[in-house]
Amino acid sequence: MAPLTPAPAAAATAAAAKKRGLDVAFIFKKSLISALVALVLFSLMIGVRTEAGPTGQLIYWTRFGDLAAMVGAVFAGSIVVELLRWWWGPVGTVHSVGPKVQGALSFAGRVLPPLMLGFTFLMPVIFYDQRYILDLGILVLTYVMLGWGLNVVVGLAGLLDLGYVAFYAVGAYSYALLATNFGLSFWVCLPLAGILAAFWGVLLGFPVLRLRGDYLAIVTLAFGEIIRLVIINWQSLTGGPNGISGIPRPTMFGIPLTPAEDGLAARLGIEFSPTHRIVFLFYLILALALLTNWVTIRLRRLPIGRAWEALREDEVACRALGINTTTTKLTAFATGAMFGGFAGAFFATRQGFISPESFTFQESALVLAIVVLGGMGSQLGVALAAVAMIGGFELFRGLDQYRMLVFGLAMVLLMIWRPRGLIGHRAPTVFLEQSRAISSDLVKEGR
């Protein structure tokens, strides 16, 4: 169990705070109720542990110590939360931001992206010897790319997609199957994987064109599950739950990154190191992610991108302006899916092995969380959110079995803290005099 916040310390703070209008009795009562609720909730689930015994018969034993610790933790935590709340002011207090701070923020907004980009470019140089960090960097960049891809669908076009992982899977399996069955190279497969994923995006797009909000959510979720289930069960093609192994590693435009004679190291006359491939993969995903970003930024300034955003704002008005909402939606699905497909092909070549386990609903939820936490539609926000989420996830690797617990709680708390995401404004795509950021309170979320 986590170490408890010592109750006396909390009580002391509370006593000190009393003269500032703190209602200690109220907080104590509230925390007591929380503890009581926790006691009932945890009574059977934590107080009793069941397990199948050696004979297959279920046995149970009690864990009252753990139960007491948990209830105590809830009590203490509840006091802390109440104190924080008292200190922070009532819920919904507007903490207005002065012009100075705003100026600093906008300055940071301008400086941050180039800094981040520069740092990312230099990462393989700085951390050349630290494979773990490079691997983590590749992972983060993969999610940045997925986030940017999904951002087209959810953030710009306002179409809720809970099955984005399907396109990631289509891309990964497209590459894996084309490469292992037909020996096609990564560079031939990459566009094919993108095209196939886009094709599936359109296929999904058609039935959901007329659907709104939560119907759309459930259908995309179902679609993601269908793809995963088909992959699991179509064993002759996909290898089923065992997945596909021996997927060819990418070559640097035909030059393999192996110790072989025609390998890159031999050709350059330097000593071979497995890090070469990691560095190559790092720059590969960086390039793919930047391509996604560049295309998205370009598209936003083109009529199709503006139509996506207009669709998110008001579909009826779009139709009244002669915009073909069907093709607009389908292109959004296809574009987002295509980037997902690219990312999938990269994932397959990086891992060398793929199985349906990598394409669960949890992945879709993670990517969606990145997009929403980033601030819908904001490219910078998505990148920041991906770093925070994947980096944070990694920090808790040591906690292994508690990871999803922490992740889930983080999702809940982050949403309560910033329902509109980290970047709370939208940048206009065109301006006459001066580009003024639009508060996200005005921006619609689509359906």
Next chain:
Amino acid sequence: MSGDPILEVDNLAMRFGGIVAVNGLSFAARHGEITALIGPNGAGKTTVFNCITGFYKPTGGTIRLSHRDGKSYQLQRLNDFRISKIAKVARTFQNIRLFPGMTALENLMVAQHNALMRASGLTFLGLIGAPSWRSAEASAIELARIWLKRIGLLERADDAAGNLPYGDQRRLEIARAMCTTPALLCLDEPAAGLNARESAGLSELLMSIRAEGNTSILLIEHDMSVVMEISDHVVVLDYGVKIADGTPQHVRDDARVIAAYLGVEDDEVAAVEQELGL
């Protein structure tokens, strides 16, 4: 050319389940004119609009739109976005439907979607930044600027549409509709919620659009001062049926119209007329 009908509604009917919203309605609007569609609340005016602009499929009847070059379209056969795209009918909404999270300028850019889509080579030319696309974009911004200037919103071009005052939003919505270069502009209560000065400005704007002669206007309006001042032709609806049709003067004096607005039965009309000294 003025005088030829741009819009001919013939025997239009619209039923929702058992409710008859519009029944056997026929009227025409002429090129270069402002035609007003008036009637008490619930008379079916907005339903007529929704049929014309393709948001409803009429239960019966035909709606024919003729361009000046002689091309004509059966609107009841075109669906939603094609009415705006091909037949060039633009509209505004009773409760404003701007894109609130986009700037005023962006709103006007979205309105030029179809023209810009062609210019951007279905996105591909635009993606590589072809010169033809750049010049098309520049002229689209120019058109938007002209309209922003006309509605007096040039200074607020880069502000979110949702942040504009109500009256400005109404005018911006009209400008947005005009940026689709429509042959027929349908306005659903454009003066609703405007003060007297803003109403006067609106009348001026609509009359200047008429003066240019490229766009005819069909409007629903409750503000009789606006209707009487700018309309060339007025059609009066009550309970989904046309009860009068003619010049503003003619309609104003029509007994049935007065009765409809005052809410009296037909046989009481005579009494009312007498009271009013008509």
Next chain:
Amino acid sequence: MDYFAQQLINGIVLGSIYGLIAIGYTMVYGIVGMINFAHGDVFMIGGFIALISFLILVSLGLTFVPVILLIVLLVSMAITALYGWTVERIAYRPLRHSFRLAPMLSAIGMSFVLMNYSQVAQGARVKPVPPIITGGYTLYEADGFVVRLSNIQIIVVITTVVLLAIFTWLVAKTRLGRDMRACEQDQTMAALLGVDVDRTISMTFVIGAALASVAGMMYLLYYGLVDFFMGFVAGIKAFTAAVLGGIGSLPGAMLGGLLIGLIETLWSAYFSVEYKDVAAFSILIIVLIFLPTGLLGRPEVEKV
């Protein structure tokens, strides 16, 4: 034909369980307009609590099955209802008037929390229980094929019907039901007229969770096992059922549940077990193409 009859029975039983879960989804959706993604996991928690309380009762020496079942039912309903209440309180209430996607993500987060919580608290392995209710009736026998109706199947269906009746009465006749319907129509207006909106929404979650716990218990009795992951799949299917029936509609949820149960069972029986979920989801997509608001959902009229 006999085979079909047997599958029909199995399908209706499975469908009853889905229906009970689906009601929770539909109720919450009706009143707060959001998908309670954690509902499937509340169902799973209900199953676990039923299992644990059952084990304790048996080890205490109770042997009379009806009494055991009744106590298990009540304990499981009570504790699971509190889970529903807590979930609403922590994850949804602070986001009540927020943007649409935020509560959805916090719901997904809550689902992960509950799933991982029971995995940590009770271990990842499947928990089997020996059949508690045995026996049944042979309806008829033909060509060597026996069509059976087991006692547990009877219990599942009867419990479902009774709960549905109670629930329908609750919504139609009681003060709480009236408040719920009022909040569904217009929360602001309901609050102005003296309806305690917070309490009503809390109660909606509580009732939904209680029904889900019954479904969890039935699942435990019928299949004889629970595991921490069962909430996800059952949850998606129950939600599919709610959408299929027309979300927001109570009879729709039950109808959708029965349909999903039948589709799944019949597909497994006649085509392939592996693709039963694919079949259920595909039917969902097909239905929504033609009836975008489900079978019994109110058609959405676009107001222009």
